[in-house]
Each structure stands twice: as structure tokens, then as C-alpha cells.
Amino acid sequence: YKNPHYASGRTTMVHLFEWKWDDIADECERFLGPRGFGGIQISPPNENLMIWSHQRPWWERYQPISYRLVTRSGNEQQFANMVRRCNAVGVRIYVDAIINHMTGTWNENTGTGGSTANFGNWHYPSVPYGRNDFNFPQCVITSNDYGCCPDRVRNCELSGLKDLNQGTEYVRQMIVNYMNHLISLGVAGFRIDAAKHMWPGDLRVIYDRLHNLNTAHGFSSGARPYIYQEVIDLGGEAITRDEYTSLAAVTEFKFGLELSRAFSRSNQLRWLSNWGTNWGLLAHNDALTFIDNHDNQRGHGAGGNILTYKQSKQYKGAIAFMLAHPHGWPQLMSSFDFHNTEAGPPMDNSGNIISPSINSDESCGNGWICEHRWRQIYSMVAFRNRAGNTAVSNWWDNGSNQIAFCRGNQGFVAFNNDYWDLNQTLQTCLPAGTYCDVISGEKSGSTCTGKRITVGNDGRASISLGANEFDMVVAIHAGSES
Numbered sequence: 001y002k003n004p005h006y007a008s009g010r011t012t013m014v015h016l017f018e019w020k021w022d023d024i025a026d027e028c029e030r031f032l033g034p035r036g037f038g039g040i041q042i043s044p045p046n047e048n049l050m051i052w053s054h055q056r057p058w059w060e061r062y063q064p065i066s067y068r069l070v071t072r073s074g075n076e077q078q079f080a081n082m083v084r085r086c087n088a089v090g091v092r093i094y095v096d097a098i099i100n101h102m103t104g105t106w107n108e109n110t111g112t113g114g115s116t117a118n119f120g121n122w123h124y125p126s127v128p129y130g131r132n133d134f135n136f137p138q139c140v141i142t143s144n145d146y147g148c149c150p151d152r153v154r155n156c157e158l159s160g161l162k163d164l165n166q167g168t169e170y171v172r173q174m175i176v177n178y179m180n181h182l183i184s185l186g187v188a189g190f191r192i193d194a195a196k197h198m199w200p201g202d203l204r205v206i207y208d209r210l211h212n213l214n215t216a217h218g219f220s221s222g223a224r225p226y227i228y229q230e231v232i233d234l235g236g237e238a239i240t241r242d243e244y245t246s247l248a249a250v251t252e253f254k255f256g257l258e259l260s261r262a263f264s265r266s267n268q269l270r271w272l273s274n275w276g277t278n279w280g281l282l283a284h285n286d287a288l289t290f291i292d293n294h295d296n297q298r299g300h301g302a303g304g305n306i307l308t309y310k311q312s313k314q315y316k317g318a319i320a321f322m323l324a325h326p327h328g329w330p331q332l333m334s335s336f337d338f339h340n341t342e343a344g345p346p347m348d349n350s351g352n353i354i355s356p357s358i359n360s361d362e363s364c365g366n367g368w369i370c371e372h373r374w375r376q377i378y379s380m381v382a383f384r385n386r387a388g389n390t391a392v393s394n395w396w397d398n399g400s401n402q403i404a405f406c407r408g409n410q411g412f413v414a415f416n417n418d419y420w421d422l423n424q425t426l427q428t429c430l431p432a433g434t435y436c437d438v439i440s441g442e443k444s445g446s447t448c449t450g451k452r453i454t455v456g457n458d459g460r461a462s463i464s465l466g467a468n469e470f471d472m473v474v475a476i477h478a479g480s481e482s
């Protein structure tokens with residue numbers, strides 16, 4: 001369950017948060033396929049409760065009302081079409097699976113596919129689920145339960161959301177049927193939302209009943225779904241992510257928290273010379289890594305100040321480090337502009353999501369940020385692909401916030417987050433030649449639109465990175481030779 005099954009040479013996933021299925025299919029063909037992206041995490045495809053009283057907040061998609069594939073992102077036919085078109089260009093689809101709970105209790109009770117439910121007696125006819133499918137007696141998780149009481153964290157309601165009992169055969173079957181239907185449509189795996197709130201033993205039973213991936217979509221026979229479990233664990237809780245790494249991969253929240261600190265200068269970059277398990281991070285194959293995610297980019301999620309697109313220079317620096325360093329399986333966040341912590345995606349006045357527009361400079365409009373389309377970010381996806389399994393070598397730092405390192409003989413990257421310029425002759429580990437810096441520009445034909453770096457026969461090059469330049473990174477690799 002720890003293999004993403006990316007097409008060969010691809011390494012990185014992007015979370016196209018709240019995108020519609022038709023728009024994702026287009027993005028696979030016009031951008032993500034050609035630019036070497038490995039996969040996409042999509043928003044929950046199952047029917048959710050429409051919560052108009054909060055102006056259709058982003059978190060309404062985390063309140064299931066059925067497992068029918070009808071949401072504001074599209075219907076089952078559009079979903080199947082998206083998976084087929086993305087797989088055809090080497091881009092995998094990972095489904096955000098919400099199997100811990102159903103809805104909370106609201107005045108509204110209509111789903112995105114027209115289903116209704118009676119929250120008061122735990123009745124969800126479109127599944128169907130009834131009272132016996134939920135944990136009993138009814139209780140709500142309190143904040144100190146996280147420190148003392150694993151049973152309550154699993155068996156009580158998270159934020160008032162009706163808590164399913166995955167210990168019964170019937171609930172397991174409903175969940176497995178839902179996930180196997182998605183596998184038959186060609187998905188490559190799942191994010192398990194709120195995994196901390198479910199028993200590892202129940203999850204193991206569910207995972208083991210999932211079918212192998214659908215070979216008609218290019219997966220090798222016997223391929224098991226890639227599963228990464230959302231376990232928010234920054235220490236101090238009774239439940240740890242280690243209970244879940246024996247089952248499948250886990251979201252590594254420490255990764256984004258520590259890199260946000262480092263690139264906000266709360267920690268010097270030089271300390272990143274032993275980045276990896278020495279920092280208490282999960283082992284490489286256990287770790288789904290990211291800087292920010294849909295929840296903590298809004299400030300109230302796990303951890304302190306997480307860098308987002310709003311602190312663009314530092315954010316691009318942290319993203320570049322995540323993609324340049326071999327540790328973990330990275331996920332990029334692709335956001336919409338938000339002005340308050342609960343706002344949902346750009347929508348028209350009847351509540352339909354507005355598609356991103358694509359500008360002539362390849363950026364997005366209509367309120368979509370499309371971080372994955374920022375040159376400094378997609379270039380580092382290509383860098384990571386090129387670096388493959390090579391190790392970090394030739395680490396250099398100035399004892400403060402200027403660092404540099406090689407990836408085998410395939411790539412070289414330098415960072416300057418100090419208040420003074422970086423001017424050094426450094427070992428790039430690359431063969432002699434002229435390379436385009438893929439951060440300040442890119443290779444177009446045989447010229448560079450940004451900096452040109454000349455590497456001598458000794459592999460050394462003069463690297464300059466001004467403290468006030470637009471970006472704090474220089475990156476060259478075997479594919480950017482001009």
C-alpha cells in the first residue's frame with residue numbers, strides 16, 4: 001500500500017482542491033501530463049451535504065450523505081472520463097476517501113445529488129445506513145481526549161460528525177464496495193481522511209478487501225492501491241502515527257511544519273544538512289510529504305505558521321527544497337484564493353463552481369491560484385523526476401541561511417535566505433557545460449530565458465544569488481543543459 005504506482009520517471013502529486021472533473025481531465029492533457037506530474041489528489045467524489053447556512057464552505061465536502069458519485073465537481077460519468085483521460089497521459093488519480101463518518105447535524109438536509117437524510121436518528125437512506133451502523137453510546141470527542149483516551153478518539157464523534165462503526169461487517173462492506181467501485185474506474189489509491197479516528201485493525205480489514213488496481217488503466221497485475229492515511233500527529237497525543245505506518249503510508253505533518261519554520265528564518269537552513277529521519281520524520285516510503293494542505297493552509301489546522309502561496313518567496317523556497325531533497329513522497333497544494341477560513345471554491349450565485357481560466361502566461365484566473373503552474377514549482381517537479389534515486393552529496397552551507405547540494409551527477413541546487421548576497425564557486429557535480437537556471441527562467445531552444453550557469457571540467461561553477469532577488473533558489477540539472 002506504500003507504492004504510488006506513478007508512471008516511470010514521475011515522482012510528484014498535486015492536490016487539485018475543489019477542481020471539477022472535466023477541468024482536471026483538461027489539465028492532465030494540456031499541462032500535468034506534458035510536465036511530468038505523477039498524480040492528482042481529487043476532492044471527495046462522494047455525495048456531500050449542501051451547507052448553505054455557511055455559504056457552501058469547503059468543509060461541506062467532508063460531510064458525506066451517500067457514496068453516490070455526484071458532487072459539485074461532477075457526476076459518475078464525468079469522473080470516469082477524467083480517470084481515463086488522466087491515466088492515458090500518465091497521470092494517476094488518488095481519491096480523498098471519507099470513511100470515518102457521515103454528516104453532522106444541520107438544518108439543511110439535502111445532498112449534492114439530491115439525497116436526504118435524518119441526522120437525528122442516524123438514517124442515511126441513500127447508502128443505506130441506520131442507527132446500528134454508528135458507534136453507541138453517542139459521545140463527542142473533547143480536546144483532552146486526544147491526550148488520554150484512544151478509545152474515545154476512535155469511537156466518539158469528531159466535531160459532531162456521526163461516527164460510523166467500522167467494526168461491523170455491514171459498514172465494512174459498504175465502505176469496501178464504494179472503494180472497489182472507484183478502483184474499477186481506474187483510480188490508483190486513496191487518502192484516508194481522519195484515519196486517527198478509526199481503529200488500525202478495522203482499517204487493515206478494509207484495505208485487505210480492496211481489489212488490485214485495474215490493469216485496463218495501465219497498472220501492472222497484482223498492483224495494490226496506494227494508501228496514505230491522514231494522521232495529524234505532532235507529538236503529545238495518546239495515538240501516534242506509528243500505529244498506522246505498519247498498515248500503509250501516513251501524511252507527514254512535521255515535514256511542512258519544520259520546513260515552514262526553516263524558510264521563515266525561525267531555524268537556519270544549515271540545520272537541514274541532515275534532513276530526514278534524523279529530524280524525527282517518518283521513513284521515506286512511509287511519508288506522504290507536503291508544505292501546506294487544504295486544512296492547515298487556513299491557519300487553524302495542525303501546527304503553527306505553515307507557509308502558503310500568500311508568503312510566495314519563502315513558500316517557493318520551501319517547495320523547492322521539498323522537491324530537491326529525496327526524502328518522502330511529495331504532494332503539492334493547488335489552491336483557490338480564500339479570504340476567510342471557511343470559504344468554499346469560486347462559485348456563481350446558484351452555487352456552481354466556476355472553472356479556472358488559463359491566462360496567456362499559463363497562470364490561472366477566476367480566483368484559482370494554481371501553484372502547480374508557477375514556473376519555480378513545475379520546474380522543480382522536472383528536477384525531482386530527473387534526480388530519480390540519486391542521493392544528496394557535496395552539501396555546502398555558510399553556517400547560516402545559504403546552502404547548496406548535489407543530487408548525484410543529475411542536479412544541483414542552491415538557496416540564499418540570508419540578508420546578504422551569495423557569491424560562491426561551488427561544486428555542482430554536473431558534467432562540464434552551460435546550464436539554464438530553471439528558477440529564474442527556463443531553457444527555450446538553445447538559449448536560457450533566465451540565468452546561465454557555466455560548469456567547468458572540475459564540476460565547479462560560480463553561483464550568485466542576491467538577497468533581494470525575486471527568488472531565493474538556483475537550480476540546474478542534466479535536462480536543463482543549454
Ligand SMILES: O=C(/C=C/c1ccc(O)c(O)c1)N[C@@H](Cc1ccc(O)cc1)C(=O)NCCCOc1c(-c2ccc(O)c(O)c2)oc2cc(O)cc(O)c2c1=O
Pocket residue numbers: 059062063098104105158159160161193194196230232295302
Ligand atoms: O475545520 C473544519 C474541518 C476540518 C478538516 C476537514 C477535513 C480534513 O481532512 C481535516 O484534516 C480537517 N471544520 C470546521 C467547521 C465544522 C465542521 C463540521 C462540524 O461538525 C463542526 C464544525 C471546524 O471548526 N471543525 C472543528 C475543528 C477541526 O476538526 C476537524 C478535524 C480534525 C482537526 C484536527 C485534528 O487533529 C483531527 O484529528 C481532526 O477533522 C475533520 C475531518 C473531516 O473529514 C471533517 C471535519 O469537519 C473535520 C473537523 O472538523
Ligand SMILES: [Ca+2]
Pocket residue numbers: 100153154155156163164197198
Ligand atoms: Ca471514528
